[in-house]
Each structure stands twice: as C-alpha cells, then as structure tokens.
Amino acid sequence: MKKEIAVPEIGESISSGILAAWLKDDGATVAEGEEIFELETDKATLGVPSPAAGVLHRGASEGDEVAVGQVVGRIDTESSGITQDAEPGDESKESAPETLSPAVRRVVAEHGVDPAKVTGTGKDGRITKEDALAVAREGSRKPTETAQRASTTGSLSAPSMPTNERQRRVPLSNLRKRIAENLVYSRQSSAHVTTFNEIDMSAVMEIRARHKESFSAQHGVRLGFMSFFVKAAQCALEAYPEVNAYLDGTDVLYNDYVSIGVALSSEKGLLTPVIKDVATRDFASIEKQIIDFIDRANAKRLKPDEMVGATFTISNGGVFGSLLSTPIPSPPQTAVLGMHAIEKRPVVVADQILARPMMYAALTYDHRMIDGREAVLFLGKIKELIEDPTRLLLGL
DSSP states (O other): OEEEEEOOOOOTTOOEEEEEEESSOTTOEEOTTOEEEEEEOSSOEEEEEOSSSEEEEEOSOTTOEEETTOEEEEEESSOOSOOOOOOTTOHHHHHGGGGOOHHHHHHHHHHTOOGGGOOOOSGGGOOOHHHHHHHHHHHHHSOOHHHHHHHHHOOSSSOOOOOOTTOOOOOOOHHHHHHHHHHHHHHHHSOEEEEEEEEEOHHHHHHHHHHHHHHHHHHSSOOOSHHHHHHHHHHHHHHSGGGGEEEETTEEEEOSSOOEEEOEEETTEEEOOEEOOGGGOOHHHHHHHHHHHHHHHHTTOOOGGGGSOOSEEEEEGGGGTOOOOOOOOOTTOSEEEEEOOEEEEEEEETTEEEEEEEEEEEEEEETTTOOHHHHHHHHHHHHHHHHSTHHHHHTO
C-alpha cells in the first residue's frame, strides 16, 4: 500500500510554500510521525511529518514551490527494502541524485539546483561540479517575483556581482526575501522617527530575585523581563491608542485590542510570533507563551498564522548585548519598541550618585501617524510602569 505525502494546511493565509529540504533520503525507511521534509513559507519554516511508516519515495525536488494539498511523495507501507517507485517519465529526476558526486551534491544543496535540468559533460554523461555551478549561475540571473516587486519599492541589494573560487553564492530563503521586502517597504513608505529613554531596572530585578523561586514552583516557568515589558506596553497602548493604530489609505484604523509581536532570532532569520489579546494574559501565561514560541521556533514548528495579527512589536536586542538600536516597524504597524542590554551606570537618585542597572529603550514610530509628544509620553509611560511595577498589578 502506498500512502501519499501531501503538503498540509499550515494557516488560513497560506496557500503554498517552498520545499526547502528533504530530511530523509529517497528510499529511506521512515517511522510514522518522523519529520521527512521542511516546508518554508514567507513567515516560517515547518517540519512536516510522515503520514505513515514505510519506505520514502520522493516526488518533488528541493526548491520546488508546492501548493497546499499537493502530493510531493509517497510512503510504501508494505516495502521492506529500498525500492524505486517513480512515475513514468520521472526516472532521471528521481535517480539523478543517487549518481551525484559529493562536490555536486554540495552545489545542488547550496544553490537549489534541480539535477534533472543539468546537462552532464562528464564521463558517461555524469554531472560535474562545473555543470551544476553553470546552472546555478544562470538561475541567479533570472528575474524573480521578489526582484520584480523590489523594482517598484527599491532594490533589495546591490547589482549581482561575479564570484570567484573563494566565494559562494547562496539564494535568499523565501523567509529572508519577505523580511527584506517588508523592511524596504516600511522604510520607503513611512516617516520613521526614533525617540529614546532610559529605564532603571532595579525594581523589576528586585521583584524577580525575591519571587523567582516561588513563581517557578507555582507556574513551572521562570519570571523574565519580557512579561513586564509586554504588560507595560499593553497599558501604554491603551493609554495612547494612536500608537496601536495604523494608516489605511486616508483613514486611521484603530485596534480596540492589543496583540504584541515578540521578535525572536532563529537560524532561518527573524521570526515574530504574536501574543494575542495581551489584556487577557497574566505574567505566567506570557512567560509560558514566549518559552513555547522559542522551543517551537528552534524545532521549526511555528505556524504561519502565529506570525500575523500583531498591533505592536517588541524587539529585545539586549539578549545579544546591543546597547542601542533603532528598530524598524513592520507594516502595517505604526511603532516598535526596542529593549537593550542592562548595564550599571551612575545615576542621580535623591541628590546622590548611585550605580543602578539601566536599560536604554527606543521607540521607532511613523511620524505621519504619531506626533513627537505622544511618542515621548508613550515611552515615558512604559518607563514609569517598569520603574514602579506595582502599577502594573494595580492597573494604574
């Protein structure tokens, strides 16, 4: 019996993706539920599990664009050996990878070259490294949909340059292309301004030190800084609703709810999963959600629908040691908050110079939508709530 491997439903807004990589060789024996390929969309990369146990027979190549519901391979549930089960006319496509040298395999993997489209010039028609590189170079010259869109919003990069033997050319991932497009579009379509403040983290750090053990014991998760900033941002957005709104043509669309994107770094690039309806969440719920996002981002299990719907975003460059930055809002959002590294600095407290753990905070906003006064007051509200976190608990 042969079980079809179909591209699964991965979100309401997603109809297709890129088969980024096969995780199992053609003819390999796989277990039911074992991840067999990675599907890359413009929002996330997902591992897709095998629908049954048996022998894998691929039906699509790495780099192919595949639609939801499309069959990309089959599982032979009755076969006990490694067999070939290609459709008529697919022999060259299926068998070609098995005859490639390690050098050619590396070029194919790095450049997304389809071996079936390469004419081999080696002995007995075998594909050489130079044959694969020639096809890769030719493919890099062809205009893509992303490049065509970029021509109307601005080039994503400098013109393509020739490479030498000490360089290698790797195509941008679908996710990276979308990030690049969004950032270029955001910069070119908005009037961005950044305002800064610095926050004394003493009170939050004292609360964490005093309650971290009991919090962890009761909720099964540690109390981090992000939950304080998420709740502070929620309160500030409710106090200054224009920061939670965005321009839609000649109208202003106000969001009467707060959903906050939390920027995370992954091996595939920047991911920003969304904590929905923050007003309904407590600190423990937020911390659990963030840990869950991190774990599933590393395992490539975040769903595309979890990346959309944010009304505001928080980016924490401080985890990498960043002292100061000017983050870019993601359209259609109007603003983004940047957190940074906590460092002890001398500050004046009650006419005394004391060493305090301080953090620079940055708010980048669309000046077409928000005046400087509101932006400064919004960031000041966050500073006020973090420096006196009891206000978060009392709703002040």
